[in-house]
Amino acid sequence: MRYGHGVEAVRAAEGExxxxxxxxxxxxxxxxxxAAACGDVLGxxxxxxxxVLAGSGSNGGDALFAGARLAKRGAAVTAVLLASDRTHEGGLxxxxxxxxxxxxxxxxxxxxxxxxxxxxGITGIGGKGGLxxxxxxxxxxxxxARAAIVAVDLPSGVDADTGEVRGAAVRADVTVTFGTYKPGLLIDPAAGLAGALRLVDIGLDPYLGAAELEALQHADVAALLPDPTGESDKYARGVVGIAAGSQRYPGAAVxxxxxxxxxxxxxxxxxxxGGEAVLARHPETLVSTGSPHEAGRVQAWVVGPGLGDTPQARTTVGEVLDSDVPVLVDADGLxxxxxxxxxGRTAPTLLTPHxxxxxxxxxxxxxDVEARRLEAVRTLAARFGATVLLKGSTTLVxxxxxxxxxxxxxxGTAWLATAGSGDVxxxxTGSLLAARLDPRDAASVGAYLHGLSARLAEGPLSALDVADTIPAAWRNVRS
Structure with missing residues (x-):
């Protein structure tokens, strides 16, 4: 698991x-x-x-001391002092x-x-606004000059706490961050400026406290994946109900x-x-044309993809929300x-908007949503009392x-920007809900496998390519 801590937590830990x-x-x-990371970049x-672009304060000091280490190893190092009256004296x-x-x-x-x-080393984690x-x-x-750019702690001009970029900012090839990841290094638009990330342990871990951000890795996902046993039947593995598609958009159902x-x-x-189209592709599907109430026993519902905006669609969404099982709402359902x-629902709800x-x-x-993703996803979760998976170049849960x-x-990968990938x-994710993962875990694992599937399928790809590669992604995580 990767953890991200905000500026206040980092400064408190550093002080201790x-x-x-x-x-x-x-x-x-x-x-x-x-300096070690710079050596690796240089070869x-x-x-x-x-x-060395040295601003004021400790960020510039880190850069200057690193420059001194590189100079001792034979590099020709020049410092550009952007705040000569406030340059870190010891570093210079x-x-x-x-x-x-x-x-x-x-x-x-x-x-x-x-x-x-x-x-x-222009600005540090407390920097606000653009360059x-x-x-x-x-x-x-x-x-x-096409020089390799290495950012000290985070690219100057980005917001460490939120990932917002409010003006001009440095576009780094590598960011070397200290003690813990900062949220802005993991969330776009700032994450897109950070390049490859390298975390340097400086001993902060015992003092950091609870993280503000988490990023799952293979081992975390593998531990959460449902695993059928010899005693499992289809209900134990999870039956998911899907209310999706319309005469105009049967593909969403498929x-x-x-x-x-x-x-x-x-x-x-x-x-x-969309039952006819669904059965043509997946004959094992249990299809009905009645209401969700009449569909039979399920452990979770997915509602919304391709429903359209009709009185019948609204009735369908209402009936699904009236159920006492976890519900994922997407697309038209939102x-x-x-x-x-x-x-007011007694069972959990998961919303998956773009x-x-x-x-x-x-x-x-x-x-505004794209610029302030972290604020947006937190606000939605609080407003609806639901788990929210906000899709995009950075997907947040x-x-x-x-x-x-x-x-x-x-x-995630840019190849997922293709019609129907959200329906997949x-x-x-609905399947994982039906397998009894809680909504936060189901959303996190679903997004992880979805992105990994797209990477394994390689682009250009279609939404069905992503779906067909999910088993390979599953095996990749488990291997």
């Missing part, structure tokens, strides 16, 4: 640790890890040309003593032109059923007008939700309970 270790020890640990340190002294040099920001672009590696003009010109010079069956559901009960009705659907539920602009870490999915995710 610094009270227990010699002065400057924490910065030296960070600088040692940073050969001796003779390399390195530029160490760099100069190691043979490095320092220049004014006006001379920075000319130095950067010949650099192999640029260290971004100032002088820093923007230096970052642009690094892009033009895709949702495909996701559920390929994810190990003991059986799928399909209700709706437009028919009343927060009080969802909050950014546009989330914007409609919140009364926001879509661009929020639980309505206070203090529960938001989960961020690490397996709904069926896949």
């Amino acid at each position: 640790l610094m009270a227990r270790v010699p002065e400057g020890a924490l910065m030296q640990r960070a600088a040692a890890g940073l 050969r340190v001796y003779g390399a040309r390195v530029v 002294a160490a760099l100069l003593a190691a043979g490095g040099r320092a220049v004014h920001p006006a001379d920075g672009p000319a130095v950067i032109t010949r650099a192999h590696l640029v260290l971004d 100032r003009p002088a820093a923007v010109s230096l970052a642009e010079a690094a892009y033009e 895709l949702a059923v495909s996701g559920a069956l390929r994810a190990g559901a003991g059986a799928v009960r399909y209700v709706g007008p 437009r028919m939700l009343d927060p009080e009705r969802v909050r 950014a546009g659907e989330a914007a409609a539920l919140l009364g926001w602009d879509r661009a 929020a639980d309505p309970r206070d203090g529960t870490p938001v989960r961020v999915n690490p397996t 995710l709904s069926g896949l």
Whole structure:
């Protein structure tokens, strides 16, 4: 499991640790890890040309001390001092003593032109807003020089707590972060600027407290996957009901059923007008044309994909919400939700909107949801009293309970931006709900397998390609 902690928690942990270790020890640990990472990026340190973009405070100090270590190994290191009156004195002294040099920001672009590696130590985790003009010109010079850019703790110009980017920011190839991941390194749009992540242990773990963010890894998902036994029958494995599709969109029904069956559901009960198309693809499906109440026994429901917006669709959503089993609501079903009705359910509810659907539920602009994903998913979960899986370039899962870490999915790929992939995710996740995973785990595992399936299928791909690759993703996690 990867954990993310906010700025306040990190600073408190650093304060506790610094009270227990010699002065400057924490910065030296960070600088040692940073210099080692830079060495890995360069391949050969001796003779390399390195530029340190040093802002004020400890972030600039980390960069300067790392630059001193690289200079001692034979690199030609130049520091561009963006705040010369507030430069970390110890870091600058160490760099100069190691043979490095320092220049004014006006001379920075000319130095950067010949650099192999640029260290971004402009702002730290407390930075707010975008880069100032002088820093923007230096970052642009690094892009033009095609130097490798290594960010210190996080790319300058991004919000460490939220992943928001409110102006110009550094686009790094590698980010070396200290002690713990910061939420902004895992959530877009900031995550898209971080490049490859490298975590340096500086001893914060005992002092960090509860995480704000979690990211599952293979071992975590493997531990949550349902595992049939010799005594299992279809009900023990989970029967999922799917109310999806319409005369206009029968494919949504096929895709949702495909996701559920390929994810190990003991059986799928399909209700709706897409039965003929579903049976043509999956003859094992139990199809009925009546109401959800009449479909038979299920352990979870999926409702919404391709339903359209008709009186019958609204009736279907209402009947599913009246059930006493977990319900996943997606797509057209989301437009028919009343927060009080969802909050009043006795069984759990899982909502799976994309950014546009989330914007409609919140009364926001879509661009605001995409810029403030963490705030959006938390607000939705609180408003509806439901678990929310917010789809997108960063997929987030929020639980309505206070203090529960938001989960961020690490397996997504841009190839999932294809028609019907969300319907497959709904069926896949509904199958996990029916297998009795709680909504937070079902959503997290569903998103993980969905993204991994797309990676294994390789692009270009269709939604059915994703569904058909779910068993391979399952085996990949378990291997």
